[in-house]
Amino acid sequence: MGEVEKKKIIIDTDPGIDDAMAIFVALGSPEVEVIALTTIFGNVYTSLATKNALHLLEVAERTDIPVVEGSHMTIMKATKLRIADFVHGKDGLGNQNFPQPKGKCIEQLAPEFLVEQAKLHPGNITIVALGPLTNIALAIQLDPEFSKNIGQIVLLGGAFSVNGNVNPAAEANIFGDPEAADIVFTSGADILAVGINVTHQVVFTDNDRKKLEESEGKLAKYLCKILGLYFSYHREAYHTKGVYLHDPTALLAAINPSLLTYTEGVVRVQTTGITRGMTLFDNTLKKYGEITEWTDKPKVKVAVTVDSPAIVEIVLDRLINS
Numbered sequence: 360m361g362e363v364e365k366k367k368i369i370i371d372t373d374p375g376i377d378d379a380m381a382i383f384v385a386l387g388s389p390e391v392e393v394i395a396l397t398t399i400f401g402n403v404y405t406s407l408a409t410k411n412a413l414h415l416l417e418v419a420e421r422t423d424i425p426v427v428e429g430s431h432m433t434i435m436k437a438t439k440l441r442i443a444d445f446v447h448g449k450d451g452l453g454n455q456n457f458p459q460p461k462g463k464c465i466e467q468l469a470p471e472f473l474v475e476q477a478k479l480h481p482g483n484i485t486i487v488a489l490g491p492l493t494n495i496a497l498a499i500q501l502d503p504e505f506s507k508n509i510g511q512i513v514l515l516g517g518a519f520s521v522n523g524n525v526n527p528a529a530e531a532n533i534f535g536d537p538e539a540a541d542i543v544f545t546s547g548a549d550i551l552a553v554g555i556n557v558t559h560q561v562v563f564t565d566n567d568r569k570k571l572e573e574s575e576g577k578l579a580k581y582l583c584k585i586l587g588l589y590f591s592y593h594r595e596a597y598h599t600k601g602v603y604l605h606d607p608t609a610l611l612a613a614i615n616p617s618l619l620t621y622t623e624g625v626v627r628v629q630t631t632g633i634t635r636g637m638t639l640f641d642n643t644l645k646k647y648g649e650i651t652e653w654t655d656k657p658k659v660k661v662a663v664t665v666d667s668p669a670i671v672e673i674v675l676d677r678l679i680n681s
């Protein structure tokens with residue numbers, strides 16, 4: 360029997376403790392081929408995201424995978440960014456003082472790289488977007504064919520019919536660049552959004568962490584070092600005895616969509632006022648009496664439920680066997 364072709368994924372990432380987890384899960388998943396990591400600000404600034412991406416690939420002994428640096432500012436060219444170092448540490452990886460990576464990112468910039476790869480493999484690349492959507496929006500602006508050429512964009516972002524995590528209205532990745540997010544949601548690309556309404560159901564407990572600690576998995580052991588800060592943040596902010604697996608859930612949705620259920624509709628992002636960054640979903644079933652900002656916009660898929668025990672089990676399995 361011939362080998363089943365692996366799904367080609369590009370992870371757009373701002374590592375980030377849960378990003379590190381997602382990247383390692385991806386590297387341990389035989390179903391996918393990680394063709395590059397592109398970087399973005401969010402949990403850290405973009406230069407640090409690049410450094411951390413290179414570092415994580417060195418830890419995983421996968422320096423064959425290129426790192427491509429992304430935008431240092433929002434699509435509106437704002438450089439005053441909201442960085443979640445209080446969740447991930449000053450270094451983005453739990454304040455562990457890791458050595459500088461030896462490798463370097465490639466010369467090309469992330470938006471051009473994304474455009475080029477989508478052209479090279481039309482319909483066959485999945486972008487797993489784990490941070491603000493700036494690079495992807497820039498790729499859409501660079502090439503009118505990009506939304507058609509890209510296979511799918513699975514994004515971790517939004518808070519659908521629930522409160523956000525930056526403030527009651529907005530989730531962190533969308534809040535990081537709301538204008539970019541609105542461009543992506545309305546681009547016509549095949550989009551699957553995994554919001555915190557879903558990822559807050561996927562809790563990785565103290566007991567799961569113990570399983571990582573007691574395992575022989577190389578990447579499991581590494582993650583145990585950086586998870587401490589993420590756990591204490593969750594204990595303080597959410598009073599949970601565990602952490603939310605945001606990025607690993609989005610990554611696994613890209614690998615095996617049947618782990619979640621979805622609905623379809625139009626998503627717009629609020630870009631002004633106190634609800635800046637809010638994602639508003641229209642299921643398009645109601646016929647409004649007038650034309651709205653949602654009318655005739657392309658539909659996207661939005662995750663509704665998730666098989667949390669299965670997600671945690673797969674994450675554990677991929678890390679313990681690393």
Ligand SMILES: O=c1[nH]cnc2c1ncn2[C@@H]1O[C@H](CO)[C@@H](O)[C@H]1O
Pocket residue numbers: 375377378402443446489524525530531532555596605606
């Ligand atoms: O309270 C928070 N504020 C800002 N960012 C957060 C918070 N909690 C988690 N994340 C980070 O933002 C993404 C999910 O929204 C994840 O990458 C997560 O690590």
